[in-house]
Amino acid sequence: MMKDLLTPQNANVFVGKLGDILEKAVGAPLGYAINWGRIWSLWPVHIETACCSVEFGAASGPRYDVERFGIIEAFGSLRQCDLVVVQGTITRKMAPRLRLVYDQMPEPKYVIAMGACAITGGLYFDSYNVLPGIDGILPVDVYVPGCPPRPETLIQGCMLLQEKIKRMKARSHV
Amino acid sequence: MRMSNIAKQIAPGLALQKVDERIMTLNVGPQHPGSGHMRIIVQIDGDKIVACDPDPGYVHRGEEKMAEYRNYIQNIPHLERPVIHDSCNILYPYCLATEEILHIEVPERAKYVRVIAAELNRCVYTLYWLAIYGIFLGHSTMFMWPTGDRELLIDLLEKMTGARVTHAYFVPGGVRNDLPANFEDVCLRQVDYFEKRIRAYADIFYDNPILISRTRDAGTLSRQDAVRLGTTGSVLRASGVDYDIRKKEPYDCYDSLDFETSVLKSGDAYARSKVPWLDMLESCRIIRDALSKMPQSGSVRVKLKPNPKGDEMTSYKRVESGRGTLGCYVVSDGKPEPYRVKMSVGSFRNLISLPYLLKGEKLGNMPAVYWSLNYWPVEADR
Numbered sequence: 191m192m193k194d195l196l197t198p199q200n201a202n203v204f205v206g207k208l209g210d211i212l213e214k215a216v217g218a219p220l221g222y223a224i225n226w227g228r229i230w231s232l233w234p235v236h237i238e239t240a241c242c243s244v245e246f247g248a249a250s251g252p253r254y255d256v257e258r259f260g261i262i263e264a265f266g267s268l269r270q271c272d273l274v275v276v277q278g279t280i281t282r283k284m285a286p287r288l289r290l291v292y293d294q295m296p297e298p299k300y301v302i303a304m305g306a307c308a309i310t311g312g313l314y315f316d317s318y319n320v321l322p323g324i325d326g327i328l329p330v331d332v333y334v335p336g337c338p339p340r341p342e343t344l345i346q347g348c349m350l351l352q353e354k355i356k357r358m359k360a361r362s363h364v
Numbered sequence: 365m366r367m368s369n370i371a372k373q374i375a376p377g378l379a380l381q382k383v384d385e386r387i388m389t390l391n392v393g394p395q396h397p398g399s400g401h402m403r404i405i406v407q408i409d410g411d412k413i414v415a416c417d418p419d420p421g422y423v424h425r426g427e428e429k430m431a432e433y434r435n436y437i438q439n440i441p442h443l444e445r446p447v448i449h450d451s452c453n454i455l456y457p458y459c460l461a462t463e464e465i466l467h468i469e470v471p472e473r474a475k476y477v478r479v480i481a482a483e484l485n486r487c488v489y490t491l492y493w494l495a496i497y498g499i500f501l502g503h504s505t506m507f508m509w510p511t512g513d514r515e516l517l518i519d520l521l522e523k524m525t526g527a528r529v530t531h532a533y534f535v536p537g538g539v540r541n542d543l544p545a546n547f548e549d550v551c552l553r554q555v556d557y558f559e560k561r562i563r564a565y566a567d568i569f570y571d572n573p574i575l576i577s578r579t580r581d582a583g584t585l586s587r588q589d590a591v592r593l594g595t596t597g598s599v600l601r602a603s604g605v606d607y608d609i610r611k612k613e614p615y616d617c618y619d620s621l622d623f624e625t626s627v628l629k630s631g632d633a634y635a636r637s638k639v640p641w642l643d644m645l646e647s648c649r650i651i652r653d654a655l656s657k658m659p660q661s662g663s664v665r666v667k668l669k670p671n672p673k674g675d676e677m678t679s680y681k682r683v684e685s686g687r688g689t690l691g692c693y694v695v696s697d698g699k700p701e702p703y704r705v706k707m708s709v710g711s712f713r714n715l716i717s718l719p720y721l722l723k724g725e726k727l728g729n730m731p732a733v734y735w736s737l738n739y740w741p742v743e744a745d746r
Contacts, residue, residue: 281424
């Protein structure tokens with residue numbers, strides 16, 4: 191009976207089905223484990239775009255210390271990063287660079303829009319050189335309002351992102 | 365290949381460039397831990413910098429154009445955004461110039477409150493700058509200490525103004541609100557502790573042999589060159605030119621206060637990193653002096669008419685900010701909005717000397733020289 195089923199033509203189908211069953215059984219716990227690993231080691235890329243970088247710097251300082259929430263200080267090499275914190279106003283000169291940085295990062299990657307300027311253009315909504323928010327160039331995960339947001343607000347935004355990653359499908363990124 | 369093609373289309377300068385026999389072109393920034401919000405294009409021969417071309421403008425937000433279609437009061441919040449951690453000093457010249465146009469006489473108490481706020485803010489700015497200088501030189505303790513001590517003064521400013529960094533405290537005609545109750549005692553206590561803290565920086569930073577070996581004789585700017593290139597502030601004073609607007613053209617109540625300017629002679633990156641620190645110690649002295657001489661009561665703000673109109677005149681005022689001379693030129697044509705607001709900022713003037721300083725330097729000295737210019741890219745771009 192088995193011998194008849196396992197012809198070379200059927201083998202691929204059989205293995206495929208076996209894979210599906212395995213994924214159903216192991217996928218959910220495995221995905222949870224993968225996501226758990228991701229949320230406690232978010233590496234923000236080191237790109238400052240405007241004045242919110244001051245509060246981003248203060249958040250890495252000793253009083254607020256984002257590192258205890260698993261957000262590591264801004265890091266130089268973007269090939270090893272998985273988080274872009276867009277720190278404020280994006281001008282027409284910076285926008286292509288920001289997109290280029292995002293494109294070069296490996297999947298999975300997340301975006302936090304920090305400050306009113308990154309969300310809607312903020313105070314500079316009628317300036318000739320400022321983008322009205324970064325939605326047009328990047329898919330944003332979490333918006334952190336404020337001008338500039340206090341470090342506590344930024345940390346809350348990061349925790350919201352961690353909550354979001356926890357509920358994401360681990361395989362959907364790959 | 366595909367990436368470089370895309371880069372060529374959207375940002376011509378970003379594409380990879382042809383490598384010469386000996387000379388190689390490097391792009392430092394805007395995504396780089398040692399650049400800030402700007403790009404420096406350096407040409408190197410081995411380890412030696414042959415030429416350097418700074419490329420600012422990544423945060424150009426058109427502040428000056430925006431100021432033309434907002435009235436004098438509406439201009440306050442967005443004009444302080446170029447340097448949010450030095451927001452009192454960047455509003456100072458605008459308020460002084462606007463007061464001349466609107467013919468306002470500032471109350472005596474407000475002048476002292478302004479000086480206290482400006483000096484506290486200078487310390488907050490300088491500490492952030494020092495923290496970044498520490499991280500540029502790979503000295504992580506020097507990032508942690510100033511960012512921690514900075515919070516003390518930020519707490520103080522938060523009590524005064526209600527906001528952490530963007531205070532919008534100075535308005536034409538004085539300051540937005542009076543000092544909170546019992547402020548003098550709290551301020552004196554905090555400033556005393558703060559002074560003790562920053563004196564300790566000498567042990568880990570300024571007397572540190574590793575820091576001295578990295579910054580001593582790096583990017584030396586002679587006295588003549590400093591004047592010729594038009595540098596200001598700490599860069600000028602590190603080259604031996606005693607020029608401080610607070611002394612030369614005293615504004616508000618600086619002429620009644622007792623302080624000295626700090627001048628060093630050597631003109632290298634070490635001197636440029638030390639002058640702002642000496643300035644902070646002077647700032648503590650100014651704050652104590654201003655607190656003792658301040659009138660204990662009185663108004664701190666002249667009430668303006670809604671939508672005030674100025675005469676047809678121009679006004680140019682200068683103050684000494686954390687980065688150097690900061691000027692604001694306001695032209696009024698008799699309407700509620702200014703006809704033109706031009707800001708002449710210290711950062712941009714100091715940047716001009718960068719190509720001269722980096723020529724012949726080692727590539728590794730680039731962050732040490734670049735950040736010692738007391739440069740804040742957002743302010744330079746405006």
